[in-house]
Structures are given as C-alpha cells and as structure tokens.
Amino acid sequence: MLDMTSGNGHGPLRADVPAYAAAVEAWLASRPAAFVAAARPVASYARRVAVTSDLMRVLFDEGWARYGWPEAVGGLGGDILHRAAMWEALARHGLPAMALFEHLEILAPTLVAMGDQEFVAQVLPRFLRGEERWSQGFSEPDAGSDLASVRTRAVPVEGGHAITGRKIWTSWARYATWCLVLARTGTTQSRHRGLTAFAVDLRSPGVEVRAIEQANGTDELAEVTFDEVHVGPGRIVGELDGGWRVAMHILAHERGTFGWFRHSFLYRQLFDSLAEGSPSPAGDTLLGDALLDLAAVRASSHAGLRAHAAGTALGPAAAFVKLLPAAGEQAVGDWVLATDPDLAVGTQDDDVAVRRQDYLFSRIVSVYGGSRQMQLDTIAKQILRLP
Numbered sequence: 001m002l003d004m005t006s007g008n009g010h011g012p013l014r015a016d017v018p019a020y021a022a023a024v025e026a027w028l029a030s031r032p033a034a035f036v037a038a039a040r041p042v043a044s045y046a047r048r049v050a051v052t053s054d055l056m057r058v059l060f061d062e063g064w065a066r067y068g069w070p071e072a073v074g075g076l077g078g079d080i081l082h083r084a085a086m087w088e089a090l091a092r093h094g095l096p097a098m099a100l101f102e103h104l105e106i107l108a109p110t111l112v113a114m115g116d117q118e119f120v121a122q123v124l125p126r127f128l129r130g131e132e133r134w135s136q137g138f139s140e141p142d143a144g145s146d147l148a149s150v151r152t153r154a155v156p157v158e159g160g161h162a163i164t165g166r167k168i169w170t171s172w173a174r175y176a177t178w179c180l181v182l183a184r185t186g187t188t189q190s191r192h193r194g195l196t197a198f199a200v201d202l203r204s205p206g207v208e209v210r211a212i213e214q215a216n217g218t219d220e221l222a223e224v225t226f227d228e229v230h231v232g233p234g235r236i237v238g239e240l241d242g243g244w245r246v247a248m249h250i251l252a253h254e255r256g257t258f259g260w261f262r263h264s265f266l267y268r269q270l271f272d273s274l275a276e277g278s279p280s281p282a283g284d285t286l287l288g289d290a291l292l293d294l295a296a297v298r299a300s301s302h303a304g305l306r307a308h309a310a311g312t313a314l315g316p317a318a319a320f321v322k323l324l325p326a327a328g329e330q331a332v333g334d335w336v337l338a339t340d341p342d343l344a345v346g347t348q349d350d351d352v353a354v355r356r357q358d359y360l361f362s363r364i365v366s367v368y369g370g371s372r373q374m375q376l377d378t379i380a381k382q383i384l385r386l387p
C-alpha cells in the first residue's frame with residue numbers, strides 16, 4: 001500500500017506518469033486476489049458488477065485509482081494520463097473489460113469540472129471506490145440523435161426542482177445510485193438553450209428503473225421513469241439552463257478521450273483470440289484490418305488524451321475519435337467470430353458466453369454516444385465545412 005500520509009508514496013508519482021505506470025505494473029505482477037477474480041470471464045452481468053466493484057475498492061484503497069483526480073474531491077492529483085496508464089496496465093494484465101466503470105471515465109470528468117464541488121467531494125470517492133455507480137440519462141424515446149428535443153421536465157418547487165419524464169437506453173441504471181439527467185427547464189421551444197443537468201439520486205421516491213434485456217443476454221440498459229422526483233439544491237451540474245454545455249462536455253469525453261480506455265481492452269480481446277490461430281487467408285485479412293484500426297484508435301485517442309491533459313478542448317475532432325474505436329471494435333469482433341464460429345451457438349461456458357456477449361455488443365457500438373451518421377455529419381459540417 002502507498003504511504004498516503006507522509007506523501008512519500010504519492011508526491012513523486014503525481015508528477016511522474018512513467019514512474020506511476022511502473023508502480024502499477026509491479027503491483028499487478030503480484031496478482032492481487034481482487035484483480036484475479038475480476039479478470040476471470042463471468043457471464044452473469046450482476047456477478048461482473050460485483051467483482052469489478054471489489055477490484056475498484058482495492059484499487060482505490062491502494063491509492064492507484066485516486067491518481068488523475070484532484071485532491072480537493074478525493075483524488076491524489078495528477079491528470080488523465082495517470083488514468084490512461086492504469087486502465088492500459090489492467091487490460092494488458094488480463095482484465096477483459098472496464099465493464100460498468102466505463103461511466104467513470106465518461107461522467108466523472110464532467111462532474112469534477114462542472115459539479116458543485118462540495119457534492120462532488122462527497123460522491124466522487126464512492127464512485128471511484130466502486131461503492132456507488134452513475135448513469136447517464138440523456139436519451140428519450142423521441143430524443144436520441146436529436147438530443148435538443150428532450151421532454152423530461154424539471155419545474156421549480158420549494159427547495160429545488162421536481163423532475164418528471166422518461167429516459168431510455170440508460171446504461172447501468174439498474175446498478176446505479178445516481179443518474180445525470182438532462183431535463184427541460186425552459187419553454188418547449190427552447191431546444192438546447194432550455195436544458196439543465198441534474199444529479200438525481202435513483203433511490204428517491206418517484207423513480208422507477210426497468211432493465212431492458214439485450215440480445216447479448218445482459219441487462220446493461222434500462223428505461224428510467226421519473227414522477228415528480230424531488231432534487232435539492234447543489235444537484236445542478238453546470239448552470240441552470242446550461243445543460244447543453246454539460247452534455248457536450250460529457251459527449252466530448254465519450255467520443256474523444258474514451259477511445260483510449262476502450263482500445264486497451266480491444267487489444268486484449270484480439271490477443272486472446274490469437275491463440276485460436278488464423279482460420280484462413282480471409283481471416284488474415286480480418287486480423288490485419290483489426291490491427292490497423294486499433295493502431296489508428298491508439299494514435300488518435302493518444303492525441304485526445306494529450307490535448308485533454310494540456311487543458312485543450314477536443315472540439316468537433318472528437319467525432320473522428322469516436323468513429324475509429326467503433327470501427328476497431330467491429331473489426332475485432334469480425335476476427336473473433338472468424339476464429340471461433342461456434343461462438344454463435346448457445347453454451348453455459350462462461351468464457352464462450354462472454355466472448356459472444358462482446359461480439360454482439362460490437363454490432364451496436366456505432367450507435368451509443370451519437371450514431372455513426374451523426375459523427376459523419378459533425379465532421380462534414382464542422383471540420384470539412386461542407387455545405
């Protein structure tokens with residue numbers, strides 16, 4: 001365990017990412033029990049949540065997961081490059097996926113940048129430690145690509161706001177304590193100008209979470225309804241009517257820096273299936289495509305990480321960084337299926353079941369965080385300035 005009290009452990013590591021990465025490597029090489037348990041393939045989603053949460057607790061208690069987050073809200077300082085190094089090392093040592101902690105990297109940077117700091121200092125350590133999870137309540141049945149059409153309403157009431165509406169495709173809501181809800185505080189016509197982001201406690205009266213069972217057998221997605229759910233002061237993230245800025249900050253992470261975290265695990269999946277051997281010359285082509293795509297993700301998301309660490313906004317270029325991991329994930333899925341066509345056949349074996357889940361999930365990665373067409377639209381209009 002690092003010596004947190006004297007600063008001997010975390011002072012130098014906060015300033016020196018390679019030294020931090022080497023220390024994480026050495027710790028993982030000792031094969032901590034919580035890591036070994038989380039690295040084992042587990043088909044049950046609820047079980048995966050449990051073992052990943054255990055690993056997050058140990059990573060937090062050992063100090064590793066606190067790097068990259070400000071000290072004022074429970075971190076040990078440093079920047080996103082620390083987090084990138086930790087997730088890459090975990091993947092390289094055999095962790096199959098970030099699972100539900102993907103939302104940590106999607107939501108926590110925005111909570112830290114725009115949330116009420118007293119509230120964030122309470123919730124971030126519990127999020128980092130795997131005690132509480134967060135979900136992202138943006139999409140609605142009639143507001144997906146056209147996010148400015150959000151209808152969920154937040155009306156002022158004594159001591160805060162009351163939220164009423166319905167969110168869909170809310171990842172991890174079934175396992176989450178909190179949901180960052182985008183709700184309308186302006187007029188119906190106000191579009192993106194009249195939205196506010198609220199941190200809503202999913203244990204509040206009036207919240208109902210219904211899991212959606214996916215084709216790959218997991219219950220990662222859910223529908224969440226809010227019936228006059230009371231949200232107190234200090235729970236607005238960003239400004240009143242400033243929810244669009246919050247949503248764009250989150251989506252820039254989901255599209256921009258997040259590629260790095262995801263690609264580490266895709267390399268893992270690819271290397272694991274290399275043991276199966278190449279099935280045919282056509283298989284070699286699939287493997288080549290997957291490796292090239294991942295190399296492109298690595299280069300572009302690395303640029304995103306460095307820009308973020310230097311305090312530069314990624315802007316519309318994040319659309320490009322979102323497209324590449326989706327293509328990479330589908331290319332890896334194509335290769336995995338080519339090496340093991342039996343993946344399509346039902347089995348109780350956890351290893352095969354997880355690989356099938358990953359394959360099926362790879363088919364929908366071009367939708368979340370903004371569909372492929374919407375990213376192409378952003379590139380066409382905002383980068384290429386096409387009419």
Ligand SMILES: Cc1cc2nc3c(=O)[nH]c(=O)nc-3n(C[C@H](O)[C@H](O)[C@H](O)COP(=O)(O)OP(=O)(O)OC[C@H]3O[C@@H](n4cnc5c(N)ncnc54)[C@H](O)[C@@H]3O)c2cc1C
Pocket residue numbers: 135136137138139140141143144145146168169170171172221364367368369370371372373374377
């Ligand atoms: C695995 C997964 C996880 C998700 N997790 C979350 C989550 O945690 N929180 C959350 O809020 N949402 C989440 N979503 C929802 C996701 O953000 C939406 O599905 C996505 O934004 C698309 O919206 P939609 O499903 O309503 O499709 P639509 O917007 O109805 O689009 C349908 C099709 O039409 C195309 N299209 C739409 N408008 C245009 C246009 N103007 N030009 C060209 N083509 C267009 C789209 O590209 C798409 O192919 C998740 C989705 C998936 C698949």
